[in-house]
Amino acid sequence: MGKRTKRQLNTARGETASVRCLKDPLENPLDYIAEDHMREREVCALIDKMVATVQVEDGKREMMLTFLTEQLPQHLADEEIDLFPLMLKRCEPEAEIDKVIRKLESDHGHALADAPVIAALIAADENSALIFSDTACAQMTEFASHARRHLILENAIIMPIARARLTKRDLEIMRLHMLDRRGLERLEETETC
Numbered sequence: 001m002g003k004r005t006k007r008q009l010n011t012a013r014g015e016t017a018s019v020r021c022l023k024d025p026l027e028n029p030l031d032y033i034a035e036d037h038m039r040e041r042e043v044c045a046l047i048d049k050m051v052a053t054v055q056v057e058d059g060k061r062e063m064m065l066t067f068l069t070e071q072l073p074q075h076l077a078d079e080e081i082d083l084f085p086l087m088l089k090r091c092e093p094e095a096e097i098d099k100v101i102r103k104l105e106s107d108h109g110h111a112l113a114d115a116p117v118i119a120a121l122i123a124a125d126e127n128s129a130l131i132f133s134d135t136a137c138a139q140m141t142e143f144a145s146h147a148r149r150h151l152i153l154e155n156a157i158i159m160p161i162a163r164a165r166l167t168k169r170d171l172e173i174m175r176l177h178m179l180d181r182r183g184l185e186r187l188e189e190t191e192t193c
Contacts, residue, residue, distance in 0.1 A: 029174040030162055033083065036075040037151050037159075043067050044144035047118070050125065051137045061122060068119040074181055076108045079154075081181075082174040083162060090165040100157055107150045118143050 043064050050056055056064075084101045091097040121136050132140065166174075 027175070029078070029082075029171055029178050030159065030166070032178065033075065033078060034155075034159060036071065036078075037155060039067055039071065040075075040147055041151060044147050047122075047140050047144040050122065051132065051140050053131060056125075061125070064122055065119050068115045068122070072115050073112065074178075076112060077181055078174070078178055080105060080108060082177050083158070086166055086170045086174065087158065087162055090167070090170070091161065095161075097161065100153065104150065104153065104158070107146065110146065111150070114139075114143050114146075 046056055046060055046064055084105070087097055088101065118140055121132065121140060125132070
């Protein structure tokens with residue numbers, strides 16, 4: 001398997017999961033989005049530890065920085081470019097999913113603006129000796145709290161409805177766009193891991 005068809009999955013525990021066939025996590029893009037949600041929750045838990053002045057290993061810090069600067073923007077694009085428009089297309093107006101999506105899009109704007117700030121604070125703590133200022137602690141705590149509230153809304157409302165409403169064709173379109181967004185070539189049907 002070519003290097004562009006592999007993905008190392010990191011968890012907030014700082015462990016590197018085994019390299020998996022890209023086809024597996026992206027076979028159903030909703031599973032991949034759910035996996036990103038889990039990583040985001042774990043990043044929030046590590047942010048809480050840092051605010052509480054608990055030392056975070058370099059590997060975990062690097063994983064957090066990668067998530068905040070690279071994976072989170074891709075994840076938000078997955079939702080805004082593909083997931084949300086498809087849900088608006090598949091849900092009846094009386095479901096009022098548009099109101100939930102507007103709220104989530106607003107949250108995304110804040111996340112995109114705030115994530116680089118939080119990443120810079122984490123990067124500045126590379127020697128694990130820095131004690132964050134009260135302002136930095138408040139920023140980090142608010143970012144993690146806001147992200148958790150956002151994830152609750154997505155996991156409780158958006159994901160179950162998406163699993164019920166999106167068609168196989170919708171999911172295939174999403175999968176292809178997600179591969180393209182990550183600069184990964186489309187896997188051949190016969191390729192195995």
